[in-house]
Amino acid sequence: EAQVTQNPRYLITVTGKKLTVTCSQNMNHEYMSWYRQDPGLGLRQIYYSMNVEVTDKGDVPEGYKVSRKEKRNFPLILESPSPNQTSLYFCASSDSDSPLGEQYFGPGTRLTVT
Amino acid sequence: GNSVTQMEGPVTLSEEAFLTINCTYTATGYPSLFWYVQYPGEGLQLLLKATKADDKGSNKGFEATYRKETTSFHLEKGSVQVSDSAVYFCALSGNYGQNFVFGPGTRLSVLP
Numbered sequence: 298e299a300q301v302t303q304n305p306r307y308l309i310t311v312t313g314k315k316l317t318v319t320c321s322q323n324m325n326h327e328y329m330s331w332y333r334q335d336p337g338l339g340l341r342q343i344y345y346s347m348n349v350e351v352t353d354k355g356d357v358p359e360g361y362k363v364s365r366k367e368k369r370n371f372p373l374i375l376e377s378p379s380p381n382q383t384s385l386y387f388c389a390s391s392d393s394d395s396p397l398g399e400q401y402f403g404p405g406t407r408l409t410v411t
Numbered sequence: 412g413n414s415v416t417q418m419e420g421p422v423t424l425s426e427e428a429f430l431t432i433n434c435t436y437t438a439t440g441y442p443s444l445f446w447y448v449q450y451p452g453e454g455l456q457l458l459l460k461a462t463k464a465d466d467k468g469s470n471k472g473f474e475a476t477y478r479k480e481t482t483s484f485h486l487e488k489g490s491v492q493v494s495d496s497a498v499y500f501c502a503l504s505g506n507y508g509q510n511f512v513f514g515p516g517t518r519l520s521v522l523p
Contacts (some may be wrong), residue, residue, distance in 0.1 A: 339515035340455075340500065355510075360423065387454055397511060399445060401486035403455040 299324045300404035303388050309409045310378055318373045318406050320388030328391040329371040330355070330400070331363065333384040340387070346371055378410045413438040413505045417514035420498075424491055424521050432476075432486040434501035442503040444468075444477050444484040449498045449516070458499070488500075491521045492507050
């Protein structure tokens with residue numbers, strides 16, 4: 298089954314404790330992206346990657362890191378989480394046609410930073 | 412850069428009413444256009460798409476036509492159901508390796 302998986306689905310942590318949210322897709326997509334969704338603010342892009350070893354900042358990259366060492370994985374790293382990073386996070390992937398094809402979304406990770 | 416504008420919500424309708432959610436875009440070249448839907452507690456899923464001018468995307472009774480002359484991709488449904496209550500996002504992907512852009516989302520509530 299074609300899918301995007303994220304782990305964990307729910308996470309409660311404390312300020313400053315490094316964490317990683319994993320994202321994996323099995324569709325051989327080149328494009329992957331991370332978004333955060335907050336009430337009243339819609340979907341905001343954090344980082345995206347057009348291919349392995351190619352990443353770029355989205356609209357709200359501060360406080361986040363990503364890496365793309367393999368095509369299927371695109372982890373999101375919070376080196377020192379803060380309460381303002383409490384949010385619902387989505388990973389997505391797409392084929393790399395130009396323009397990009399539809400994005401497939403993971404189920405979301407709800408993060409709470411206390 | 413590319414951008415997407417959607418009508419502000421929330422939108423509240425009675426069952427069987429006609430739905431229109433407006434979406435306009437700004438983009439260079441020939442973008443692809445999408446509508447995504449997010450049901451309560453779930454992730455986003457593609458509702459419909461159109462990849463070139465005058466294309467009509469349709470799914471589950473929803474339709475949207477890619478209008479290049481008015482740079483619009485309005486979502487319509489002739490008779491909404493309570494189960495259509497969700498947040499709807501208009502989005503585009505541009506040419507030349509450009510990124511995805513989402514609109515802010517429109518929350519729809521359908522009352523029985």
